[in-house]
Amino acid sequence: MNAFLSILRGFPRYLWTGWGAVASILLFVALWELGHQRYGDLVLPAPLETLQRVGQMLSSQGIREDLLITLKRAIWGFLICVGIGSVLGLAAGLFVTASVMSRPIVSVLMGMPPIAWIVLAMIWFGMGDLTVVFTVVVASLPIVFVGALQGTRTLEGHLKEMAQSFRTPLPMMFTDLYLPHVFSYLFPAWISALGMSWKIVVMAELLSTSDGLGAALAVARTQLDTTGALALVVMLVGSLLLIEYLLMEPIKREVEQWRE
Amino acid sequence: MARVAELRVEGLSHRFGRNDVLRDIDFQLGQGEVVSVVGPSGGGKTTLLRLCAGLLDVEEGRVSNRFDSFAFAFQDPRLLPWEISLDNIAYGLKARGMGRRQRHRLASDIGLRFGLELGDLKKFPKELSGGMRQRVAFARALVIEPQLLFLDEPFSALDVGLKRELQRLLVKQVAEQRTSILFITHDLMEAVRLSDRILLLAGDPGRIVQGFGIDTPREQRDDAFVYGETAQLLTHPQIVQSFELSVNA
Numbered sequence: 001m002n003a004f005l006s007i008l009r010g011f012p013r014y015l016w017t018g019w020g021a022v023a024s025i026l027l028f029v030a031l032w033e034l035g036h037q038r039y040g041d042l043v044l045p046a047p048l049e050t051l052q053r054v055g056q057m058l059s060s061q062g063i064r065e066d067l068l069i070t071l072k073r074a075i076w077g078f079l080i081c082v083g084i085g086s087v088l089g090l091a092a093g094l095f096v097t098a099s100v101m102s103r104p105i106v107s108v109l110m111g112m113p114p115i116a117w118i119v120l121a122m123i124w125f126g127m128g129d130l131t132v133v134f135t136v137v138v139a140s141l142p143i144v145f146v147g148a149l150q151g152t153r154t155l156e157g158h159l160k161e162m163a164q165s166f167r168t169p170l171p172m173m174f175t176d177l178y179l180p181h182v183f184s185y186l187f188p189a190w191i192s193a194l195g196m197s198w199k200i201v202v203m204a205e206l207l208s209t210s211d212g213l214g215a216a217l218a219v220a221r222t223q224l225d226t227t228g229a230l231a232l233v234v235m236l237v238g239s240l241l242l243i244e245y246l247l248m249e250p251i252k253r254e255v256e257q258w259r260e
Numbered sequence: 261m262a263r264v265a266e267l268r269v270e271g272l273s274h275r276f277g278r279n280d281v282l283r284d285i286d287f288q289l290g291q292g293e294v295v296s297v298v299g300p301s302g303g304g305k306t307t308l309l310r311l312c313a314g315l316l317d318v319e320e321g322r323v324s325n326r327f328d329s330f331a332f333a334f335q336d337p338r339l340l341p342w343e344i345s346l347d348n349i350a351y352g353l354k355a356r357g358m359g360r361r362q363r364h365r366l367a368s369d370i371g372l373r374f375g376l377e378l379g380d381l382k383k384f385p386k387e388l389s390g391g392m393r394q395r396v397a398f399a400r401a402l403v404i405e406p407q408l409l410f411l412d413e414p415f416s417a418l419d420v421g422l423k424r425e426l427q428r429l430l431v432k433q434v435a436e437q438r439t440s441i442l443f444i445t446h447d448l449m450e451a452v453r454l455s456d457r458i459l460l461l462a463g464d465p466g467r468i469v470q471g472f473g474i475d476t477p478r479e480q481r482d483d484a485f486v487y488g489e490t491a492q493l494l495t496h497p498q499i500v501q502s503f504e505l506s507v508n509a
């Protein structure tokens with residue numbers, strides 16, 4: 001609760017530090033405009049036009065629904081992957097055998113291209129929500145798993161010995177030693193997994209569903225509607241940036257104040 | 261039979277793999293007594309302390325610790341990086357199940373007594389200087405008022421002023437609370453200043469080759485006494501041998 005208040009209090013100052021980010025985004029937009037003037041509408045529509053299109057889309061019922069569907073799938077996939085990955089990673093980290101055995105499995109999972117998962121999922125689950133969510137989960141799972149595993153395996157023996165010398169009871173071992181340490185590995189992994197979920201969800205939708213932003217992107221492609229496609233991409237990237245910088249980053253700053 | 265608070269070590273030997281670290285150590289430490297162990301580095305002093313504190317399993321010989329409570333101050337501070345000084349100091353109290361308000365009060369009392377400022381108590385370890393971290397670690401060991409205190413070269417990283425200050429606090433603690441201390445140092449003067457008995461641990465494998473008693477009460481040991489006594493000890497062949505070895509190593 002205290003942490004929550006402290007995040008809120010730090011928020012204005014945090015936003016103020018965002019000017020640098022705004023400047024670099026504006027620079028990017030300027031380059032985009034340059035590209036547009038050089039190559040024309042069909043290849044690269046003007047940023048302004050694209051933004052107007054985003055505005056139109058957001059005010060139209062259909063695309064708003066698609067956006068919500070996509071966000072829902074991405075967030076479900078993300079949450080399930082965070083839940084399963086964290087628990088499995090922690091459990092594996094506590095046992096040497098499990099952590100050694102899981103390494104090759106993780107390598108296989110990491111090396112497996114997401115597109116292959118999508119194809120398999122379409123065969124197993126058909127076209128629909130389940131396929132998309134499944135793909136998001138399996139593609140982001142290894143990231144979270146490895147974060148949790150490393151977190152448990154890297155706690156310094158010195159600190160454990162200190163805790164032992166004070167006869168620390170087991171619950172306190174968790175609250176004061178394991179969790180804070182593990183969390184510092186886990187949280188960055190969660191953020192990577194979030195980014196991953198956002199990318200995978202569109203790809204999976206594009207191939208396997210008839211609704212969601214991915215499906216809308218597929219339609220834009222068949223109609224050679226470059227402006228529409230770009231507008232969808234802007235919405236996706238924008239929503240990810242909003243979540244990452246307005247939600248995750250402030251939390252991260254608060255909980256990781258102690259870091260060097 | 262009345263329970264006598266003492267630490268008794270009998271025939272204690274230890275090896276790490278093929279490395280013979282300690283051989284046949286015998287000594288006792290009674291209530292209110294301060295015993296220091298001096299010797300070359302790598303001679304097994306830390307290992308001896310860990311065995312006595314039960315942080316390492318005894319393989320050969322016997323360690324019987326009949327003190328009700330003990331605390332360990334390590335060679336390095338070992339603070340939890342994610343907790344502020346106040347919570348670090350209060351760690352042992354929390355482990356004993358003391359409530360938040362009370363343990364914070366005790367922790368801040370002792371922290372201030374050890375020369376930390378209110379602001380420092382709210383800082384994370386990364387924001388503290390090396391000396392302040394050492395004070396926090398020291399306060400964390402003392403705040404639980406242990407009957408027995410294991411100190412592993414706790415002053416070695418400190419400047420002279422702070423060292424003397426913490427030594428003074430320690431002497432006071434021993435006098436007031438009858439705390440027993442098993443104390444490792446490679447500073448002979450520090451050993452002379454603080455202990456009732458000095459055990460000389462020779463290396464390779466670590467064994468106690470000599471014990472020296474100091475009868476003058478701690479409060480009466482001024483600088484002249486400490487210098488004199490140390491000089492006298494330094495003429496002792498065993499000490500010369502052991503400390504020269506450590507210089508050459």
Ligand SMILES: Nc1ncnc2c1ncn2[C@@H]1O[C@H](COP(=O)(O)OP(=O)(O)O)[C@@H](O)[C@H]1O
Nearest residue numbers: 276279281299300301302303304305306307308
């Ligand atoms: N956990 C350990 N595993 C293996 N060897 C160790 C371990 N701890 C200490 N040693 C070895 O035991 C010897 C004594 O170490 P230590 O007790 O730390 O000496 P001191 O504290 O006197 O400097 C050294 O040779 C050291 O390398």
Ligand SMILES: [Mg+2]
Nearest residue numbers: 305306335412
């Ligand atoms: Mg040592």
